[in-house]
Amino acid sequence: MPVFRLHHNLGSLRDLEQEVDRLLRNVQLTVHGVRARRKFPAINVYEVDNEYLLTAELPGTQLSDLELTVANGMLTLRGKRADLDHVSESSFRRSERFHGGWERSVPLPERVIEDKLAATFANGVLKIRLPKAVQSPARKIQINADQENPDATESRIDSGSDVSSEVIRPNE
Amino acid sequence: MSDDLIENSGEFEASDADETQSSEETEPRFVFTPPIDIFESEEGLVLHADLPGVSSETLDLQVQDNKLTLFGRVNPPVPDNAELRYQEYEVGDFLRSFILSDEVDHERITASLQNGVLKVTLPRAPRTAARRIEVSPE
Numbered sequence: 001m002p003v004f005r006l007h008h009n010l011g012s013l014r015d016l017e018q019e020v021d022r023l024l025r026n027v028q029l030t031v032h033g034v035r036a037r038r039k040f041p042a043i044n045v046y047e048v049d050n051e052y053l054l055t056a057e058l059p060g061t062q063l064s065d066l067e068l069t070v071a072n073g074m075l076t077l078r079g080k081r082a083d084l085d086h087v088s089e090s091s092f093r094r095s096e097r098f099h100g101g102w103e104r105s106v107p108l109p110e111r112v113i114e115d116k117l118a119a120t121f122a123n124g125v126l127k128i129r130l131p132k133a134v135q136s137p138a139r140k141i142q143i144n145a146d147q148e149n150p151d152a153t154e155s156r157i158d159s160g161s162d163v164s165s166e167v168i169r170p171n172e
Numbered sequence: 173m174s175d176d177l178i179e180n181s182g183e184f185e186a187s188d189a190d191e192t193q194s195s196e197e198t199e200p201r202f203v204f205t206p207p208i209d210i211f212e213s214e215e216g217l218v219l220h221a222d223l224p225g226v227s228s229e230t231l232d233l234q235v236q237d238n239k240l241t242l243f244g245r246v247n248p249p250v251p252d253n254a255e256l257r258y259q260e261y262e263v264g265d266f267l268r269s270f271i272l273s274d275e276v277d278h279e280r281i282t283a284s285l286q287n288g289v290l291k292v293t294l295p296r297a298p299r300t301a302a303r304r305i306e307v308s309p310e
């Protein structure tokens with residue numbers, strides 16, 4: 001009775017495959033979908049009419065522990081979550097949630113009125129409204145002809161290329 | 173890991189998640205497993221779950237038989253006409269369920285939801301005091 005059935009090599013490989021498949025089917029991949037190991041907080045940016053809307057998931061953060069600052073085109077979110085300080089390590093059965101302080105900076109698009117940022121915080125979700133600055137009308141720039149090159153008069157540059165479709169790109 | 177609280181596997185998601193999708197909405201919704209902490213305290217076991225975007229009106233916490241199920245519905249955080257420009261997370265509902273042991277007093281389970289964090293206290297059932305059985309002589 002051969003242990004390795006050489007002439008049935010492929011067959012046994014297929015058996016192994018099936019066996020592994022069967023095993024995997026029975027494994028509960030509960031880790032899949034757990035939103036634990038990722039950047040905190042995760043943010044999304046939407047564009048609504050004449051403003052951008054930044055949302056961030058900050059479950060467990062107290063409003064008093066949340067700090068937003070804006071300077072030089074950079075929006076900084078800072079906060080902490082320390083509600084389990086009193087619990088000793090040994091009493092934990094499971095720990096999947098984020099603990100501690102965090103900070104994230106997001107560069108703002110140029111055409112946002114920094115003075116008019118408004119934020120709300122409800123049910124652990126932070127929403128920041130970033131109103132777009134009104135786009136100034138295109139202005140034509142007159143080019144004066146060089147003395148030595150009189151043919152080049154009256155050429156114009158249109159500065160009104162569309163920049164309103166810029167996207168906020170948070171830094172990594 | 174003791175047996176007081178065992179994560180429930182599979183089946184619930186298959187049946188009930190389908191139900192929530194087929195009711196009124198045709199659009200598929202994401203269903204996530206929320207991260208949780210479980211620790212022991214004087215009152216018993218305490219469970220914390222991150223459910224950002226879930227309010228007390230949209231949270232459904234159930235104990236049936238020995239199964240504790242939490243289902244949190246999340247309403248879209250932005251108006252319908254919002255266009256997504258940059259994305260790090262998906263918006264969806266939260267679902268997770270656990271099997272409770274007899275060590276937990278099912279009747280006295282309490283829960284609170286604050287700032288998107290659900291806190292469930294699972295008190296221990298009082299141990300019945302040992303009762304001495306008299307053996308009467310024949």
